[in-house]
Amino acid sequence: MKRVFVKLLIRCGILGLIVTVPAQAIDLGDLVDLGNKLVKINSEVSVEEEIGIGGNLVSGLLGAAPLVDDDRLQRYVNDVGYWVASRSARPDLPWTFGVIDSQGINAFAAPGGYVVITLGLYNLLENEAQLAGVLAHEISHVVRKHHLEALNKVLKREFWTGLAVAASDESDNRRTLETLVNSGVQLYAKGLDRDYEFEADLRGVVLAARAGYDPYALLDVLTTIDSINPDSAELTVLINTHPPTEERLSRLAEGMDGRLDYYASGQSNPKRFLEVAGTP
Amino acid sequence: MKFRSITVLALVLLSPVSAGDNSGIVVREARVYSEADAGSAAVARLAAGTRVEIFSRAGGWKEIYSEQPATTGWVRSYQVREGIYQPDAESTAGSDSRGFLSGLASLSRKASSFFSSDRSRTSSGTATIGVRGLSEEQIRTAKPDFAELEKMDGFASGNKRARGFAQQGGLVAGKVPYISGAK
Secondary structure (H helix, E strand, O other): OHHHHHHHHHHHHHHHHHHHOOHHHOOHHHHHHHHHHHHHHHHOOOHHHHHHHHHHHHHHHHHHOOEOOOHHHHHHHHHHHHHHHOOOOOOOOOOEEEEEOOOOOOEEEEOOOEEEEEHHHHOOOOOHHHHHHHHHHHHHHHHOOHHHHHHHHHOOHHHHHHHHOOOOOOHHHHHHHHHHHHHHHHHHHHOOOHHHHHHHHHHHHHHHHHOOEOOOHHHHHHHHHHOOOOOOHHHHHHHHHOOOHHHHHHHHHHHHOOOOHHHHHOEOOHHHHHHHHOOO | OHHHHHHHHHHHHHOOOOOOOOEEEEOOOEEEEOOOOOOOOEEEEEOOOOEEEEEEEEOOEEEEEEOOOOEEEEEEHHHEEEOOOOOOOOOOOOOOOOOHHHHHHHHHHHHHHHHOHHHHHHHHOOOOOOOOOOOHHHHHOOOOOHHHHHHHHOOOOOHHHHHHHHHHOOOOOOOOOOOOOOO
């Protein structure tokens, strides 16, 4: 009930703005973001805490699979990701991206602007727009704070906000933090709500289009994933933590239908992508 | 429209045997439309597994030709996959399922990850031969690697760098509203 009231308030706010601001300047999605932020501000963790939590969670993922030892590749993925994230509602986060050495096909995001993609998924990509599409999906999870909400559901708040502390050399503190990270990282084996995934798909393609990429590239990636035998070991975690790829495809195609055609002429930069991908 | 079909047919007949660069396969039952528009006339239905030639792409659509059953028209992009690929014939990801060039890129990257596997084994202690990293079990038992996080932070881009990168790649930022229905 409270939620409905809040939504109503936000909508009224938006209507108010529509009257006074030229239509072109309004981005409803961003306004809703802002509205949500203002309403929830007291109960929310600070940006600094968010970054701390995210960094520690990513350390957990990096403990399972380290970065691919290729500086050029890592910088390239950071350039693509940072550019896409700079078009989001949270351009000021310290956006950091990484390719991790795992043949599993997946990508993960953590609060505060951290995104990793596995080498297994990277190897399936054909061009920069597809990479941008995947990163944009993950960026959308961060922008919408999906992981914080998920943590909130499974762990007591005073527990998971302990994740915000920086790693120290003191062995006791370090052990406590390691235990905390270990519980937090379970999130990535469990996955987010299905609705969050659909939402990240829909927002991801818009973000890619805003960055000048062909937004349909994410559909192509999902098509590729959909054509791989779902029983392959490489897909186990992705399949267990996401809605069926077929359903993601049809919902995304339906959502995009006709609305983003104008942007389909966006770049896909296959040459630049292959230059980096093909020269280890 | 008829002229178009004849041109397409001629192209197909003139092309050397099938399996050219533009071949594709229907990955799920697809309705073929006369235009790249779901409001246009539906001219055929193609079963999953049908081989097609892909002529062009517009938005979320691909223009295709199918020999069996004989038809030309537009299908939704995600219903047709580029490259010759049989979903059932392959159980692992990545191998010959993509275009020639990207296949090469993938191969060379795989080779590089193979050669670096010794290094990752000593540094992280998590790598084993075969499918490495990030099974559900590995995520659940992961020990955080803070040094690796520091390394990752070191690769971060920045505003100026990203803008230069975008410009180099012909990327033009635009205002695109979120799709309604996206919460």
